[in-house]
Amino acid sequence: MSDVQHAETPDILERQAEFRQLMGLFTTGVCVVSVAAGDDSIAAMTVNSFVSVSLDPMLVCWNLQNASSQFDIYAGAERFAVSILARNQAELAQRYASRGDHGMRNDDFARSAGGLPVIAGSLGFLECRRWSDYVAGDHTLIFGEVTGLSNQADPGEAGSPLGFFNGEFCGIGA
Numbered sequence: 001m002s003d004v005q006h007a008e009t010p011d012i013l014e015r016q017a018e019f020r021q022l023m024g025l026f027t028t029g030v031c032v033v034s035v036a037a038g039d040d041s042i043a044a045m046t047v048n049s050f051v052s053v054s055l056d057p058m059l060v061c062w063n064l065q066n067a068s069s070q071f072d073i074y075a076g077a078e079r080f081a082v083s084i085l086a087r088n089q090a091e092l093a094q095r096y097a098s099r100g101d102h103g104m105r106n107d108d109f110a111r112s113a114g115g116l117p118v119i120a121g122s123l124g125f126l127e128c129r130r131w132s133d134y135v136a137g138d139h140t141l142i143f144g145e146v147t148g149l150s151n152q153a154d155p156g157e158a159g160s161p162l163g164f165f166n167g168e169f170c171g172i173g174a
């Protein structure tokens with residue numbers, strides 16, 4: 001039996017739902033990945049698959065669904081930014097989690113020193129140069145080498161982060 005036929009059985013669908021629900025209990029922060037999409041336009045997507053990978057060289061990774069309507073924009077971008085969202089940015093996170101052009105609002109963005117669009121008022125952001133990618137099932141891991149970064153807050157005074165738990169935005173920590 002092929003994988004495709006197997007994946008269509010009710011048993012597998014049930015197990016996938018269970019897997020999804022269980023992974024939803026793994027609390028994460030929330031980021032927005034943004035790219036300059038040409039002629040001054042911006043593409044931005046809310047993600048929670050962001051992870052720090054390596055210190056030397058400085059590498060990060062996020063996971064893009066192959067079915068994304070904007071797959072080519074993100075997978076093809078030579079440079080991208082990752083902004084770490086603050087607790088008060090749930091509405092913004094929801095906006096950039098909708099399908100298509102995500103109701104882009106230019107006033108959500110500032111420009112990084114390297115010229116990338118980043119989320120204004122986020123806890124901090126990284127500027128990345130595409131390093132490699134790896135197709136993993138129905139997603140593609142996108143690795144970036146960190147070329148610039150900004151902590152918006154002074155050390156020890158980082159603001160409160162936005163979290164995602166069990167399918168809902170939440171606060172994390174005190």
Ligand SMILES: Cc1cc2nc3c(=O)[nH]c(=O)nc-3n(C[C@H](O)[C@H](O)[C@H](O)COP(=O)(O)O)c2cc1C
Nearest residue numbers: 046047048049063064065068069097098099100164
């Ligand atoms: C909290 C949260 C985290 C998400 N994380 C990811 C992610 O890591 N990778 C991804 O491809 N989509 C992620 N999404 C979905 C995208 O934000 C967006 O909804 C999806 O790409 C649909 O739009 P598109 O088809 O136009 O890309 C996440 C959504 C939410 C609400």
